[in-house]
Amino acid sequence: MGKVIALFNQKGGVGKTTTGVSLTCALHRMGRRVLLIDADPQGHSTSGMGVDKDHAAPNIYNVLIEGVDAKLAVVKTQYGDVLPSNKGLFGAGIELAGVKDREYVLKNALIPLKDNYDYIFVDCPALLELLTLNALVAADSLLIPVQCEYLALEGLSDLITTIRMVKKTLNPDLEIEGIVLTMYDGRTNLSAQVVSEVKKYLKDKVYRSVIPRNVRLSEAPSHKKPVMAYDASSRGSIAYMTLAEELDARCRARR
Numbered sequence: 001m002g003k004v005i006a007l008f009n010q011k012g013g014v015g016k017t018t019t020g021v022s023l024t025c026a027l028h029r030m031g032r033r034v035l036l037i038d039a040d041p042q043g044h045s046t047s048g049m050g051v052d053k054d055h056a057a058p059n060i061y062n063v064l065i066e067g068v069d070a071k072l073a074v075v076k077t078q079y080g081d082v083l084p085s086n087k088g089l090f091g092a093g094i095e096l097a098g099v100k101d102r103e104y105v106l107k108n109a110l111i112p113l114k115d116n117y118d119y120i121f122v123d124c125p126a127l128l129e130l131l132t133l134n135a136l137v138a139a140d141s142l143l144i145p146v147q148c149e150y151l152a153l154e155g156l157s158d159l160i161t162t163i164r165m166v167k168k169t170l171n172p173d174l175e176i177e178g179i180v181l182t183m184y185d186g187r188t189n190l191s192a193q194v195v196s197e198v199k200k201y202l203k204d205k206v207y208r209s210v211i212p213r214n215v216r217l218s219e220a221p222s223h224k225k226p227v228m229a230y231d232a233s234s235r236g237s238i239a240y241m242t243l244a245e246e247l248d249a250r251c252r253a254r255r
Contacts, residue, residue: 001114001115002033002035002113002114002115002116002117002118002119002120003118003119003120003140003141003251004110004114004120004122004138004139004140004141005119005120005121005122005139005140005141005142005143005177006121006122006124006135006136006138006139006141006142006143007019007020007121007122007123007124007142007143007144007145008124008132008135008136008142008143008144008159009126009144009145009146009155009159010126010127010128010155010158010159010162011126011147011151011152011155012126013147014145014146014147014152014182014183015145015147015180015182015183015211015217016123016124016126016145017040017044017045017048017123017221018048018182018217018220018221018227019143019145019180019182019211019240020036020045020121020123021036021045021048021049021079021221021226022217022226022227022228022236022237022240022243022244023119023121023143023240023243023244023247024036024049024079024080024082024119024121024226025049025079025080025226025227025228025229026226026228026240026241026243026244026245027080027118027119027244027247027248028079028080029228029241030244030245030248032118032119032248033116033117033118033119034080034081034117034118034119034120034121035074035080035081035082035083035113035116035117035119035120035121036049036080036081036082036083036121036123037060037082037083037106037110037120037121037122037123037135038053038060038082038083038084038085038123039060039085039089039106039122039123039124039125039131039132039134039135040085040089040123040124040125040131041085041086041087041088041089041090041092041125041131042085042087043084043085043086043087043089044123044221045082045085045123046059046082046084046085046086047221047224048220048221048224048225048226049075049077049079049080049082049226050077050078050079050224050225051075051077051082051084053084053085053086054086056075056084056085056086058072058073059073059083059084059085059086059088059089060073060083060084060085060089061085061086061088061089061092063083063109064089064092064096064105064106064109064134065092065095065096069112070083070109070110070112070113071112071113071116074113078229079225079226079228079229081117089131092130092131093129093130093131096130096131096134097130102130102134103130103133103134103137103170104134104137104138105134106122106134106135106137106138107134107137107138110138119251121143122135122138122139124136128162133166133170136166136170136171136174137166137170137171139171139174140173140174140175140177141174141175141176141177142163142174142175142176142177143177143178143180143247144159144176144178144179144180145180145182145211146179146180146181146182146194146198147182147183148181148182148183148184148185148190148191148194148195148210149183149190149191149194150190150194152194153194153197153198156198156201163176176202176205177247177251178205178206178207178247178250179198179202179205179206179207180207180209180211180243181194181195181198181206181207181210181211182210182211183211183212183213184210184211184212184213185212185213186212195210207243207246207247208246209239209242209243209246210239211236211239211240211243212235212236212239214227214234214235214236214239216230216231216234216235216236216237217234217236220236227240228240228241
């Protein structure tokens with residue numbers, strides 16, 4: 001049965017979508033069965049996987065709001081499978097507000113899919129709203145990208161508080177899968193200090209693989225493809241392949 005891993009951070013711009021797209025592609029290349037669910041109305045994960053978000057139908061909106069079978073909304077790509085999103089999802093939080101067991105809609109929708117995959121990643125919106133709560137309830141664990149800057153350390157305490165709240169009220173089995181340190185700049189003392197502080201408090205939850213600042217990672221989305229397909233030899237691509245191997249090894253060791 002596939003493990004559902006939500007990519008979550010309440011701070012935007014930390015590399016959450018890049019991490020989701022890159023890990024999906026990397027694990028797919030490793031022979032794993034992978035699905036990336038785009039739960040963000042911006043649809044960046046969808047386009048990052050090479051799918052035209054404006055014409056992807058049915059999509060996650062139809063699954064959550066209209067009850068469409070999630071299997072019918074999955075798009076197969078050369079980089080892995082994706083359940084697409086677009087700007088139509090912006091109003092979904094409001095529409096879900098009146099639904100019974102509204103926080104569990106995504107969890108229930110994924111039941112028919114879980115046996116088809118080894119990993120199901122969910123790219124969450126940065127805001128803690130109903131779509132995000134659906135992702136956190138559906139998830140077995142959280143993958144948390146943390147940018148190597150000072151403000152990221154301040155946001156971590158708020159993040160841990162949110163996770164405890166969700167565990168207490170909605171999903172008692174939710175765990176932290178791991179912390180991914182992103183946008184590391186080896187030329188600065190600050191990046192090294194952030195790595196040291198995060199590892200000090202979260203210890204073995206922090207992956208050894210660190211994602212560097214890399215221009216290819218920034219360019220790949222504009223070409224509508226993961227960085228491995230855009231430039232497989234780049235530092236960013238190599239770092240995400242290494243991270244995928246580490247994540248896969250950790251998950252398999254727990255089974």
